[in-house]
Amino acid sequence: MASAADFDLFRTSEEHEMLRDAVRSLAEAKIAPFAAEVDEQARFPQEARDALETNDLHAIHVPEAYDGSGADALSTVIVIEEVARVCASSSLIPAVNKLGSMPVQLSGSEELKAKYLGALARKEGMFSYALSEPEAGSDAAGMKTRAVRDGDFYVLNGVKRWITNAGVSEFYTVMAVTDPEKRSKGISAFVVEKGDEGVSFGAPEKKLGIKGSPTREVYFDNVRIPADRMIGAEGTGFATAMKTLDHTRVTIAAQALGIAQGALDYAKGYVQERKQFGKAIAEFQGIQFMLADMAMKLEAARQITYAAAARSERSDPDLTFFGAAAKCYASDAAMEITTDAVQLLGGYGYTRDYPLERMMRDAKITQIYEGTNQVQRIVMARQLLKG
Numbered sequence: 001m002a003s004a005a006d007f008d009l010f011r012t013s014e015e016h017e018m019l020r021d022a023v024r025s026l027a028e029a030k031i032a033p034f035a036a037e038v039d040e041q042a043r044f045p046q047e048a049r050d051a052l053e054t055n056d057l058h059a060i061h062v063p064e065a066y067d068g069s070g071a072d073a074l075s076t077v078i079v080i081e082e083v084a085r086v087c088a089s090s091s092l093i094p095a096v097n098k099l100g101s102m103p104v105q106l107s108g109s110e111e112l113k114a115k116y117l118g119a120l121a122r123k124e125g126m127f128s129y130a131l132s133e134p135e136a137g138s139d140a141a142g143m144k145t146r147a148v149r150d151g152d153f154y155v156l157n158g159v160k161r162w163i164t165n166a167g168v169s170e171f172y173t174v175m176a177v178t179d180p181e182k183r184s185k186g187i188s189a190f191v192v193e194k195g196d197e198g199v200s201f202g203a204p205e206k207k208l209g210i211k212g213s214p215t216r217e218v219y220f221d222n223v224r225i226p227a228d229r230m231i232g233a234e235g236t237g238f239a240t241a242m243k244t245l246d247h248t249r250v251t252i253a254a255q256a257l258g259i260a261q262g263a264l265d266y267a268k269g270y271v272q273e274r275k276q277f278g279k280a281i282a283e284f285q286g287i288q289f290m291l292a293d294m295a296m297k298l299e300a301a302r303q304i305t306y307a308a309a310a311r312s313e314r315s316d317p318d319l320t321f322f323g324a325a326a327k328c329y330a331s332d333a334a335m336e337i338t339t340d341a342v343q344l345l346g347g348y349g350y351t352r353d354y355p356l357e358r359m360m361r362d363a364k365i366t367q368i369y370e371g372t373n374q375v376q377r378i379v380m381a382r383q384l385l386k387g
């Protein structure tokens with residue numbers, strides 16, 4: 001596992017901090033003003049998409065060879081963190097663009113990479129990831145969606161559920177069963193386009209949080225796609241899906257960090273303004289201890305997330321453990337920090353006049369998606385017992 005030298009290799013550089021400053025300014029100017037409305041109306045944050053795309057921040061992980069910025073994993077984490085600090089729904093634009101396209105980046109042919117990573121980088125469409133199904137959530141290998149070879153084509157039939165940004169995205173990485181006898185080894189990955197005949201979408205889910213990011217079912221009704229849209233070899237789709245999650249669980253940790261930082265920053269300002277018993281409540285030790293605990297948990301979560309980002313950048317063998325640990329730790333921290341932030345505002349924290357109840361609702365999903373925190377523990381334990 002890690003040595004001290006590993007952490008030094010990937011500490012935030014001046015360039016990373018300049019990126020953070022730039023994204024923070026952009027997020028505060030162009031994304032924050034719409035965050036409450038996006039949540040209230042459960043509408044897609046088009047303003048955020050425009051701002052991120054105009055500034056080439058929508059998918060900075062795409063390599064330069066495919067018209068992208070070629071940014072490292074820590075830079076992607078910083079972008080997601082800073083956007084989530086003001087609007088968690090909007091942070092799913094860069095996060096899910098990475099999730100959806102990572103299978104192509106990791107396992108796709110040169111042709112697929114040039115076509116689809118290029119299209120993403122050039123802002124021709126967003127990318128979503130379609131793994132889960134109504135009966136296959138934690139047990140992802142239990143999926144039923146079928147892809148049957150027919151000459152130079154595959155024909156897809158089935159239903160995917162909980163698909164983030166479904167309907168908005170142009171491109172979808174879809175995992176489907178090509179050999180039902182082989183369970184995980186009989187699953188293959190494909191790129192499906194929104195415009196392919198037979199693709200349609202369910203009604204948006206009515207969610208507790210991240211209301212600005214549409215979550216819908218995706219239906220495949222005899223969707224006939226060219227065989228060269230398969231990502232990697234037949235039967236490798238599940239491994240590609242899992243390898244992808246190793247990288248992108250780090251981005252969910254980043255989202256959790258951002259939400260928690262937003263809540264801490266807001267609460268910190270509030271307790272210095274709010275007066276009770278003749279003084280600012282920040283002067284009470286009970287409040288100070290809460291703030292200190294929140295900041296301590298947040299910093300610990302940030303360190304494990306950045307350590308995981310370093311492993312993602314290098315594709316280290318212990319990334320599987322670190323990705324799961326960072327996602328699990330940071331999301332639990334975000335839930336605690338946002339809940340405490342609501343508490344610090346008392347009754348005001350519980351109202352929609354203040355952003356903290358939104359942040360608390362948004363934090364909850366980070367404990368659930370890209371694998372529940374119970375699944376993360378399975379992943380970590382398997383790695384520990386293997387080594």
Ligand code: CAA
Nearest residue numbers: 131132138139140141164184239242243320369370371375
């Ligand atoms: N890297 C490479 N290959 C891997 C791998 C990894 N990290 N993990 C598993 N594999 C491969 C292995 O090759 C393994 O085969 P071997 O037997 O040859 O080793 C094969 O996959 C099957 O692995 P398991 O036996 O571990 O599979 P399992 O059925 O026991 O499932 C699991 C393991 C960890 C529970 C997995 O199903 C899982 O992660 N479930 C949660 C799914 C999930 O995270 N869904 C999130 C959906 S996306 C989302 O939420 C996005 C969003 O909205 C933003």
